[in-house]
Amino acid sequence: MSCVITNIGQLVTFDPADPDRPIRTDAALVIDEGLVPWVGDAANAPAADTRIDADGAAVIPGFVDSHSHLVFAGDRVAEFEARMTGRPYTAGGIRTTVAATRAASDDDLRARLAHLVAQSRAQGTTTLEIKSGYGLSLADEERALRLAREVTDETTFLGAHVVPAEFAHDRGAYVDLVCGDMLAACAPHARWVDVFIDSGAFTVDEARRILTAGRDAGLGLRVHAGQLEADGGVALAVELDAASVDHCTHLTDADIAALAESARGGAGTVATLLPLVEFSTKQPYLDARRLLDAGVAIAIASDCNPGSNYSSSVPLAVALAVRELGMTPLEALAAATRGGARALRRTDVGHLGVGARGDAVILDAPDYRYLAYRPGVPLVRTVVVGGVDIAHLRQAR
């Protein structure tokens, strides 16, 4: 079943085979068997079984959201309000969500996850990474990954999110568990292993153990680092050839040099920026120009989670990248598409060149820059996944 998208006002391809021309006008796009066999001038478009009329709108690759935490129960809206209004709040942070998640049934978690995934889709995300990390026991981490695997191939084992309360006095035993039996139970459901490096979570040395064990179990590597301070996690991520190091709000000059050197070597380690977290924690934003000017490969992702940021809006992340991080609209869109793909070591998504998956978003706008020009306005008109129009998911419950 083939499909041609016609009457496109502006087509953003980010075609790696045509790097000097990321944007085409007067173009059409064909999707067949879920892939893009042809992109070119509309006047030369081949026939197809079905046709989608873009009505003069901009068409972009679907967003690749390479960082989310969507398997959980409960919310932390009271904690959010206290943080934003400067009131003291003494609840348990991540551990509050761990308790709610452990207590929830499979069906409850599955329904909540389906709702959150549908919301992401409706906002233009067509490739979505989902982490565990609110189970923190062998059975609960395995369950989270099993549920996540039902909705995406991009699953990440994050047993090393924080040390759970029951191991507070023996964190070494928890690291042993994560590297041992928990990893063994989770690896069959995961593509990646991740560690949260932070003064409240895991040290660089603990992360090295966990990531090395994960690699030995066949998983790719991701790291949370630099959210609140330059913590040495970036150097570890580059040393171990992690696909991505996420947050990167606080970086030393040496961190930036290491990331840039890594990017020159091919896939390397991508710096994944999460500006929605700075929005929702009232932290200062980083200056992405420091990274771009040095040649660092950048992705933008949502980090949707119930604590530090509960927004799954990649469009707002793009707008914040322009308003707050110093990126151009084109750099921000590239980071949210092909950047996210690189952070997942994928070459089949994040662009609309020949051979890509047919994952495209038709905007309610004539120009991709409207994503930054009209922040907050729902500009995703139609989401096409593998050539199938799933716009009805906009009404998802």
Place this chain on the structure above:
Amino acid sequence: MSCVITNIGQLVTFDPADPDRPIRTDAALVIDEGLVPWVGDAANAPAADTRIDADGAAVIPGFVDSHSHLVFAGDRVAEFEARMTGRPYTAGGIRTTVAATRAASDDDLRARLAHLVAQSRAQGTTTLEIKSGYGLSLADEERALRLAREVTDETTFLGAHVVPAEFAHDRGAYVDLVCGDMLAACAPHARWVDVFIDSGAFTVDEARRILTAGRDAGLGLRVHAGQLEADGGVALAVELDAASVDHCTHLTDADIAALAESARGGAGTVATLLPLVEFSTKQPYLDARRLLDAGVAIAIASDCNPGSNYSSSVPLAVALAVRELGMTPLEALAAATRGGARALRRTDVGHLGVGARGDAVILDAPDYRYLAYRPGVPLVRTVVVGGVDIAHLRQAR
């Protein structure tokens, strides 16, 4: 035809008859002949012809967006990009939009306006003020107001937006025109008159002439002031008992005292804050706590326009009010509902007490605070206007 909304997780009424209880739980809401005849405990809800199941979600009054400029043609996305990325840009600002608007047909302007209004509705705005101001000739201002009046009763004559190019060397003659024949032609289509007080637009003395003439023609008064500096416009607005003074990013202590004194006297002059403008112009945000602590009456509105802010997202304005202006989520929601109503001197909208219009929004969230907790996520599930579910407008083209 009556309708009852049941299974409401949280009902924000802002009922003026019950000021100590802005939020109810276990409540139901009845709408009949477009108005609210009953609100109370769900267990006591009367029967109605139809029923809307809120499925445990939060229900809030529809947003009252008291400041927008939606009658125009063209866009200024290139100007936006230049501003955000620090590049020089020498195009004509507002005058660019004036030229495009004058050149557009009625049907083109009407179609664009309908699209923008549908987008506002889909984001929860149920009362919408619309200004002229991109015509700047008698015929073009009259046309803009005539078109705006087709979609809202809250129309505002803003002939005094800027001095058009053809009057650049005789601004006095333009002020004469605005106060004379242009006002006479426009007043039948308008409820309000407004002046943009700014070093690039009109002086306080010019504004006084125009507002006084508008008042004599039977119009209510609104003022743009304090966008880029404390310019004396607030004092004028209070002196003339304008319903609202909008922007207020830069205020003196005397301005705040005058606004607070005005608010104590009844309706008074509302300070309408437009944080989306600061977002899209990279200007610093004001501290709303200074105003709230002094007792100033506050509204939040979008100021959707093609130049300084093209977002119509009141939900994002609410999130910015919390992130950037120092407001609590409840204060921000109140400002975007009953605050907007007060800025339009309306008592029938902005709340869901008995006698209010039946304009309500069912959120895709259990708690109104999600508007700030989940910025950018389209959380407006169902929009009810006068008891009629218009959710299908979400898909508006």
